[in-house]
Amino acid sequence: MKTHNKWLTAPLAAGLSAALLSGCGTEQGGSGDSGNGIRVGMSDEIVATDPAAGYDPGSWLLFNNVFQSLLAFPKGGSEPEPEAADRCGFATGSTVYSCTLRDGLTFSNGNKLTSEDVKFSFERALKIADPSGPAPLLATIKSIETPDEKTVVFHLKVPDATFPSKIASGAGSIVDHREYPADALRTDGKATGSGPYKLDSFSATEATFSANPGYKGTAQRKNDAVTLKLYGGDRSALSKALTDGEVDVAYRGLSAEDIATLETSETTDDKGIEVVQGSSAEVQHLVFNMKDPVAGKLGVRQAIAHLVDREALVEGVYKSTATPLYSIVPAGIAGHNTAFFDTYGAPDKAKAKKALRDAGITGKVKLTLWSTPSRYGPSTDQELKAIAEQLNASGLFDADVKSVAYEQYEKDIAAGKYGVYVKGWVPDYPDADNFTTPFFGEGNVLGNHYENATITGSLLPKTAAAPDRAATADEYGKLQDLVAEQLPLLPLWQGKQYAVARQDVTGLEWTLDASTVFRFWEIRKG
Numbered sequence: 331m332k333t334h335n336k337w338l339t340a341p342l343a344a345g346l347s348a349a350l351l352s353g354c355g356t357e358q359g360g361s362g363d364s365g366n367g368i369r370v371g372m373s374d375e376i377v378a379t380d381p382a383a384g385y386d387p388g389s390w391l392l393f394n395n396v397f398q399s400l401l402a403f404p405k406g407g408s409e410p411e412p413e414a415a416d417r418c419g420f421a422t423g424s425t426v427y428s429c430t431l432r433d434g435l436t437f438s439n440g441n442k443l444t445s446e447d448v449k450f451s452f453e454r455a456l457k458i459a460d461p462s463g464p465a466p467l468l469a470t471i472k473s474i475e476t477p478d479e480k481t482v483v484f485h486l487k488v489p490d491a492t493f494p495s496k497i498a499s500g501a502g503s504i505v506d507h508r509e510y511p512a513d514a515l516r517t518d519g520k521a522t523g524s525g526p527y528k529l530d531s532f533s534a535t536e537a538t539f540s541a542n543p544g545y546k547g548t549a550q551r552k553n554d555a556v557t558l559k560l561y562g563g564d565r566s567a568l569s570k571a572l573t574d575g576e577v578d579v580a581y582r583g584l585s586a587e588d589i590a591t592l593e594t595s596e597t598t599d600d601k602g603i604e605v606v607q608g609s610s611a612e613v614q615h616l617v618f619n620m621k622d623p624v625a626g627k628l629g630v631r632q633a634i635a636h637l638v639d640r641e642a643l644v645e646g647v648y649k650s651t652a653t654p655l656y657s658i659v660p661a662g663i664a665g666h667n668t669a670f671f672d673t674y675g676a677p678d679k680a681k682a683k684k685a686l687r688d689a690g691i692t693g694k695v696k697l698t699l700w701s702t703p704s705r706y707g708p709s710t711d712q713e714l715k716a717i718a719e720q721l722n723a724s725g726l727f728d729a730d731v732k733s734v735a736y737e738q739y740e741k742d743i744a745a746g747k748y749g750v751y752v753k754g755w756v757p758d759y760p761d762a763d764n765f766t767t768p769f770f771g772e773g774n775v776l777g778n779h780y781e782n783a784t785i786t787g788s789l790l791p792k793t794a795a796a797p798d799r800a801a802t803a804d805e806y807g808k809l810q811d812l813v814a815e816q817l818p819l820l821p822l823w824q825g826k827q828y829a830v831a832r833q834d835v836t837g838l839e840w841t842l843d844a845s846t847v848f849r850f851w852e853i854r855k856g
Contacts, residue, residue: 376391381455424491446479659810699714
């Protein structure tokens with residue numbers, strides 16, 4: 331699987347089910363439009379309005395509200411359920427997957443939605459294979475049949491029990507075959523879907539949405555319009571827009587300091603602002619280049635694992651807007667264990683020193699930690715400097731930090747120029763597969779030259795073929811233990827998710843769950 335844009339931002343992204351709430355009471359039941367438009371602000375950009383090109387949180391936010399997928403994640407749940415489909419299921423084994431569409435589906439332009447559009451949408455994404463698109467998620471598709479207008483049959487190259495979750499994500503967006511070219515991206519900035527909302531206008535600073543009256547699906551709208559204001563990475567402008575009343579909700583992009591201040595400030599209550607908090611499946615790792623002359627030595631990596639103090643990082647740098655992470659599969663995702671804590675325990679200088687001496691290393695280890703200033707959030711450089719200080723305080727390392735622009739950063743990683751660098755991951759779907767399969771094997775997103783035949787040849791194929799996801803716990807446990815032992819990366823933290831809203835806004839808790847879907851339709855004002 332190739333590198334893509336889901337390596338993202340700060341600890342304020344994809345959430346887990348059972349959000350922990352602070353303010354903004356739960357909206358129970360109800361349907362229909364309130365008549366009140368919602369103004370949402372975020373610092374992320376919307377990179378694409380065409381589902382064949384977008385693979386970033388901003389674009390997927392648009393896709394999830396404008397387009398339908400065959401399946402969708404229900405609020406608070408991690409098992410996909412029928413959406414544009416009336417029913418879906420695997421035949422014997424996990425290589426043939428069939429769906430039957432709902433009756434009466436239409437696009438927002440009035441055109442009928444049939445199995446032809448579904449087949450077209452998937453084949454189009456695979457054919458275009460945009461470098462910034464979701465084609466890697468669909469790579470197991472071998473062929474698609476449409477025996478009639480309502481039936482779609484996917485034939486997969488290999489058993490893939492996670493296929494329903496993949497097509498429930500933004501990668502499964504269904505487009506109108508009459509309005510999208512089959513072999514090129516749509517370039518007019520418009521979007522034609524069959525989802526709960528229509529895209530009325532789009533620019534670099536604002537996107538406006540209105541209710542799609544022809545929508546047939548599971549969403550029950552609590553509002554009839556949404557204005558999405560885009561602040562292009564300017565977190566201070568987003569924070570000011572909220573406190574000045576220019577937006578009703580701030581989602582994605584407030585810094586850890588902003589959140590901490592809003593949660594404790596007396597003026598927050600005075601201005602009628604509340605913070606909604608949920609845990610998150612977003613993670614960040616320190617990645618080791620296995621071919622690097624320094625980081626490629628297991629003893630060096632073990633010493634680092636014995637010295638990094640995650641508690642100090644999340645408290646000092648992230649103001650407790652993240653939690654320590656001790657494995658590659660985060661807490662709240664089935665299959666999670668604590669392999670790194672079990673292997674290395676709490677920070678221990680003596681164990682770090684022993685790891686280096688056992689490797690024949692007696693002098694200080696000179697090391698550069700590489701960061702990028704914007705891609706993974708405003709605190710990333712600060713975090714890497716804190717890690718360098720922890721390593722140096724042991725007397726075992728002489729570590730420094732260098733930060734470069736993201737485009738150059740990715741080029742240098744691909745060229746193998748960095749020994750230790752940071753990567754953040756926002757999941758596509760809430761399954762352990764999405765925290766493992768992209769990280770290992772040829773063309774993986776880490777770019778760290780790590781290979782393990784047991785992982786790629788046995789454990790991942792076995793888990794991919796298991797329809798009962800709970801039955802994969804042993805294999806995922808073995809995989810996590812192997813990674814902790816061989817240390818191609820070091821998990822650092824798991825994010826929490828926040829949205830900040832004015833007090834007359836409700837329903838935000840239903841937008842902050844494991845699916846990473848920000849559901850416009852659940853938000854009500856007044």
